[in-house]
Amino acid sequence: MIDTHSHIYCEEFDADRAEVIARAREAGVEAFLLPAIDSESHERLLAIASEHPDHYPMMGLHPTSVADAVSNEREMAIVERLLASPDHRFVAVGEVGIDLYWSSEYRSEQMDVFARQVELSLHHNLPLTIHVRNAWSEVLEVLDGFRGRGVRGVFHAFAAEPEVWRAARQMGDMLFGVGGVVTYKKSILPEAVALMGLDEILLETDAPYLPPVPYRGKRNESAYLQYTCAKVAEIKGVTAEEVARQTTTNARQMFMI
Numbered sequence: 001m002i003d004t005h006s007h008i009y010c011e012e013f014d015a016d017r018a019e020v021i022a023r024a025r026e027a028g029v030e031a032f033l034l035p036a037i038d039s040e041s042h043e044r045l046l047a048i049a050s051e052h053p054d055h056y057p058m059m060g061l062h063p064t065s066v067a068d069a070v071s072n073e074r075e076m077a078i079v080e081r082l083l084a085s086p087d088h089r090f091v092a093v094g095e096v097g098i099d100l101y102w103s104s105e106y107r108s109e110q111m112d113v114f115a116r117q118v119e120l121s122l123h124h125n126l127p128l129t130i131h132v133r134n135a136w137s138e139v140l141e142v143l144d145g146f147r148g149r150g151v152r153g154v155f156h157a158f159a160a161e162p163e164v165w166r167a168a169r170q171m172g173d174m175l176f177g178v179g180g181v182v183t184y185k186k187s188i189l190p191e192a193v194a195l196m197g198l199d200e201i202l203l204e205t206d207a208p209y210l211p212p213v214p215y216r217g218k219r220n221e222s223a224y225l226q227y228t229c230a231k232v233a234e235i236k237g238v239t240a241e242e243v244a245r246q247t248t249t250n251a252r253q254m255f256m257i
């Protein structure tokens with residue numbers, strides 16, 4: 001399996017990061033994709049990625065870190081410089097997108113910064129890792145402006161209904177990141193997963209957030225990916241091995257690893 005979304009570089013793992021990584025490898029996780037947030041954590045992200053050859057960094061500005069124009073220019077200059085630097089090999093522009101859950105104060109700034117990062121992904125021929133929270137119409141509006149230009153990537157932590165899945169998959173060569181939410185009792189996600197092809201699903205944890213059952217309420221870690229894998233297998237009526245094999249192939253193709 002590949003954990004396509006792990007914030008292992010966050011301070012939640014400072015006390016036991018080596019053990020967390022060892023448990024994940026033991027549980028069959030063969031690679032880890034690390035989405036960026038903002039300049040406060042880029043250095044930690046890059047340090048972890050350079051220490052572990054099976055940890056692959058992304059680069060981008062997270063929507064909840066988008067603020068006023070001055071701050072956005074400063075952050076985007078860093079993202080652009082790092083993406084262009086020959087010292088790093090990034091597997092995606094991420095995580096980027098729009099999040100209006102906490103506040104819609106910077107709605108237009110988030111749309112602008114997202115569009116700018118879609119452009120960057122095309123320029124660098126990298127996929128996108130897209131974060132969407134309370135903002136599907138905004139995200140689809142931005143992506144609609146790039147139709148026919150070869151946009152590709154993943155809607156990370158996908159948790160919406162089948163209608164949204166149908167609209168989102170029209171936006172390019174798009175995959176859907178399925179995480180712990182699929183194991184939650186009241187989740188609407190299984191309905192969409194049942195309709196998806198196995199070839200459009202990626203497994204992810206979003207560690208330390210969104211742990212699957214039976215770890216709900218605890219810190220999430222990549223070893224728990226097996227619970228999400230098992231749940232997807234149950235929904236699709238195939239073996240967990242089949243889900244692991246196909247989603248790993250999907251991840252290797254999308255992120256070119």
Ligand SMILES: [Zn+2]
Nearest residue numbers: 005035095206
């Ligand atoms: Zn994330």
